[in-house]
Amino acid sequence: MAGFFITFEGVEGCGKTTQAKLLREYLIKEGYQVLLTREPGGPGISEKIRNILLDKGNSEMLPETELLLYMASRSQHTGQWIIPALQKGEIVISDRYYDSSLAYQGAARKINRNIIDIIIRYATFGLVPDITFIIDIPVEIGLSRITANLADRLESETMAFHEKVRQGFLDIAREDEKRYIIIDGRKDIDEIHEQIIHSIKLQGRLQ
Numbered sequence: 001m002a003g004f005f006i007t008f009e010g011v012e013g014c015g016k017t018t019q020a021k022l023l024r025e026y027l028i029k030e031g032y033q034v035l036l037t038r039e040p041g042g043p044g045i046s047e048k049i050r051n052i053l054l055d056k057g058n059s060e061m062l063p064e065t066e067l068l069l070y071m072a073s074r075s076q077h078t079g080q081w082i083i084p085a086l087q088k089g090e091i092v093i094s095d096r097y098y099d100s101s102l103a104y105q106g107a108a109r110k111i112n113r114n115i116i117d118i119i120i121r122y123a124t125f126g127l128v129p130d131i132t133f134i135i136d137i138p139v140e141i142g143l144s145r146i147t148a149n150l151a152d153r154l155e156s157e158t159m160a161f162h163e164k165v166r167q168g169f170l171d172i173a174r175e176d177e178k179r180y181i182i183i184d185g186r187k188d189i190d191e192i193h194e195q196i197i198h199s200i201k202l203q204g205r206l207q
């Protein structure tokens, strides 16, 4: 595929949205066509599924249901938005993608990894990000950056849950040292941004 697919991952409040937006601005200034999107979300169908997932009233949702809803949302997002944009040669930035399912539903909720892998492959049509930034930060720092009234269902999980998610991301990163770049999320916003641009340039895809 002609385009370039970049994803941002990490625990709540680590700085994904901040860095995704800064990267988009930078790439647009450099003359690239950029699609910035997020998960769960994207096209209308995927956003509707997002609302079900983040609804605090759905506290009885089973891990299996949650996994499948994320994947349903992702499938529509990938097929309707991401793959067509990449085929047009655009740079796609996604604020979370399937590595979040590996960390949240896999590492934290303990759903079998083989099952998740199979559903990921199906839901994404086999698409794999070219580069994935895992912004790593102690859970309590990330959560302290998010104000309480914005906390959604997932953010009100216990600290132990978020610790498992954090560790899950770090473990996944070891599986492919070329694709995953671990970033220290405690650094300044600008310093992290520079590091991200540097890493992308190292991949040889940008001038």
Ligand SMILES: Nc1ncnc2c1ncn2[C@@H]1O[C@H](COP(=O)(O)OP(=O)(O)OP(=O)(O)O)[C@@H](O)[C@H]1O
Pocket (backbone or CB within 6 Å): 010, 011, 012, 013, 014, 015, 016, 017, 018, 019, 145, 146, 185, 186, 187, 188, 189, 192
């Ligand atoms: N490196 C940083 N240092 C200090 N504050 C930061 C840094 N990066 C982001 N922030 C601030 O922390 C808050 C959370 O950042 P952001 O929304 O980018 O995180 P996120 O990973 O997208 O969170 P969520 O998981 O809730 O979507 C924001 O107020 C942002 O301005």
Ligand SMILES: [Mg+2]
Pocket (backbone or CB within 6 Å): 016, 017, 018, 095
């Ligand atoms: Mg965010």
